[in-house]
Amino acid sequence: MKIWHQSMTVLDHLPAYKARIAAHARKVLRPDTELVLHGLAPDTYPSNYPGDDISYGALFAMHSLQWMGYAWKAQKEGFDAFAMCTMADPMLREVRAIVDMPVVGCAEVSFHTAPTLGRRFGMLLFIDRMGVFYEEKIRGYGLAEHFVGAQPVGFGFNDVLAGFERPGPLIDRFRAAARRLIDAGADVIIPAEVPMNLLLASEGITRIDEAVVMDSLGLTLKAAEAAVDRGERPKRDGWHHAKPRDERIEQVLRYYGLSRFMD
Numbered sequence: 001m002k003i004w005h006q007s008m009t010v011l012d013h014l015p016a017y018k019a020r021i022a023a024h025a026r027k028v029l030r031p032d033t034e035l036v037l038h039g040l041a042p043d044t045y046p047s048n049y050p051g052d053d054i055s056y057g058a059l060f061a062m063h064s065l066q067w068m069g070y071a072w073k074a075q076k077e078g079f080d081a082f083a084m085c086t087m088a089d090p091m092l093r094e095v096r097a098i099v100d101m102p103v104v105g106c107a108e109v110s111f112h113t114a115p116t117l118g119r120r121f122g123m124l125l126f127i128d129r130m131g132v133f134y135e136e137k138i139r140g141y142g143l144a145e146h147f148v149g150a151q152p153v154g155f156g157f158n159d160v161l162a163g164f165e166r167p168g169p170l171i172d173r174f175r176a177a178a179r180r181l182i183d184a185g186a187d188v189i190i191p192a193e194v195p196m197n198l199l200l201a202s203e204g205i206t207r208i209d210e211a212v213v214m215d216s217l218g219l220t221l222k223a224a225e226a227a228v229d230r231g232e233r234p235k236r237d238g239w240h241h242a243k244p245r246d247e248r249i250e251q252v253l254r255y256y257g258l259s260r261f262m263d
Contacts, residue, residue, distance in 0.1 A: 011039030064090035069261030125192035
């Protein structure tokens with residue numbers, strides 16, 4: 001089995017983060033599953049931090065176009081599944097409409113799993129403005145009654161990168177933020193950004209007091225593996241899910257300049 005991992009970051013600029021993903025995946029996936037790591041194009045952002053752009057809905061939508069090209073490339077190269085390893089699930093429905101392999105979204109699988117782990121869940125995030133984005137997603141999935149809200153974690157992306165070398169102080173800060181969310185009623189905590197999730201998971205943080213700390217990245221990878229095992233394929237009914245002819249998909253992707261992500 002061969003799974004295409006896709007990040008919203010430029011992984012070429014983040015070697016320590018990329019190495020942690022690979023190490024964590026080796027613990028989570030079966031030995032015969034190959035995970036190939038991919039980030040966005042090297043010139044996507046003005047710095048190594050995507051949050052300065054994706055905290056704006058318009059720029060998030062523009063950057064999400066790359067995911068269409070990468071999913072198309074993954075299918076052409078014979079991958080068995082496409083794993084969206086960012087909590088934002090860029091163009092999840094649209095990507096499913098152009099490829100025939102399983103496409104697993106980190107937010108979708110995390111939000112649907114959370115109520116099986118506890119009564120109510122919440123999110124800690126460092127892109128504060130995206131809280132409303134996640135609330136809308138959760139409401140759309142019919143899970144609003146299980147959601148206590150999204151709160152700022154109190155640190156940022158570069159703090160997480162530094163935390164890969166010295167995790168202890170950052171984990172203490174996460175614990176303090178988690179306890180505020182627990183006080184609000186959460187017994188499941190979703191670290192909203194995958195780098196933060198990865199630091200916690202790779203350091204063995206699975207609970208704060210009695211609340212579960214979800215490993216959304218590990219869950220996404222295992223869900224992709226399981227979807228391939230089950231032979232899942234995207235559904236094809238209705239306007240949203242109907243798949244155009246492959247030739248026309250390729251023509252339109254190239255028309256809009258996405259060939260640089262496809263070839």
